[in-house]
Amino acid sequence: MKFRNYIVSAGLGLALAATSCKKVLDVTPEYALDGSQIFTSLTDYEYSLTGTYSLLRQIGYYGNGATVTGAWSALPDMMADDLVQTNEDFGNFGRLTNYTFTPTDNSLSTAWTAAYSVITQANITLRGIDQYQSANAQKVNRIKGQALALRAMVHFDLLRxxxxxxxxxxxxxxxxxxTEVNAFAKPARLSVKETYDRVFADLTTAETLLANVDISINSASSKANIDLNAVRALLARVYLYSKNYGQAEAYATQVITAIPLATAANFANIWKDGSQAEVIFALVYSNVSEGNPNTNVHTASLNRNGYRPTVNFTNLFADKTADVRYSAFVASRSTGSGAAIITDPASTITRKIVNKYIGKGTSADNVVNWKVLRTGEMYLIRAEARAMQQGKEVMALADLNSLRAARISNYTAVNLSGQALMDAILTERRKELFAEGHRWFDLKRTTRTITRTDNTGAFAGLQSALASTSKVWMFPVPQGEIDANPNIRNQQSAGW
Incomplete structure (x- = not known):
């Protein structure tokens, strides 16, 4: 296949120009910087949508690089209290994990740029597609619905x-x-409310469109695209953050009904890509050159353990053998090339690694799909949403016990209420979603303090606490954006 360059603009002052999908798109003609040319067939729009998904894998978004880590994959756990930097790490991310970054930090600008490049590609996919609505309504719905959902998801990720x-x-x-393709636009920051308004508008429109499509978007063996279930899962997530608990519960319920939890016997296979059980949407990785998520946590092929699970996290598992999650998430591994990865919780090897992203099957190359959405999260969203609503504690407790029963052999249901129930749900969320890119955001949205008591080794000087009032919770706008965009110049995040 001959690949053509896709020259697009970012729409922000920071150099988000020249986003390219050379490896994915085969479109003619080449597109000028001003974006004046429009696609001439729905096939072009299909290619553009594929390019949008591809950009999620880039370094700075989910993908990792030598000096920049995936902002929405590894980083939220590295910056919180479930992972801790080791003396095997090269120190490239210490500014982030020790909260000493500034608006000029390359990791921040790369994440910002990566996110808006996905948005730009989504907007290219949306531009002009309505001209085909009358003749190919269901196909347009399928393409447009996915592009709108991606645009909303990425804007929400930025908001986080x-x-x-x-x-x-x-x-x-x-x-x-x-929402437009304009190389010279310099948009200002909206308020949180206005950002939510547009996220919800895009997602609810996507929900309507994806309920009426020409062909199935995903199959039982592949969850590589955003379908109706994925949109509803995203809505459940965003409604939880925005504290609309009734809607969070309703959308999580729809997804739970459609996609049940994995069995305990099949759970570990999810992380080896041997099973699609309870996977709602996963970003596909197929080779080592794609900046696979979490290589900066544990590089399996080199046996370099940059960030290890904290003792505080591993101690959350009262019975490491009975809970299927522990061996799926954490392993023991001695130093040295070719050392075995031991998933037996009884291992006496004290060096612990994140086992969740070692590789497909028996491979140890970190080439494994990134699970963006799965049913385990939906149970926890619904449990938290119910616990926050008057008269629904019993149902929240049932969700907590159901999830635990699916993960822990011979589990005995507990009877909790009030703050004890909420604490248990949040702790279960920490266990269930370990190293999936949630911990930092969960701490931020519940305004809790980070406390680190497991800072040992060469990086013992890591900041041991972060107050809920710290400016660090709200990332600074990259300095390049401030310099290039006059409409955002006076909107720098507080304290920066």
């Missing part, structure tokens, strides 16, 4: 780092919401 808070009607600073 750069938003001042997560209150639904907050007038605090959100993020620029880009």
């Amino acid at each position: 780092y750069w938003g001042s808070d997560f209150e639904r009607n907050s007038t605090g600073l959100g993020v620029p919401y880009v």
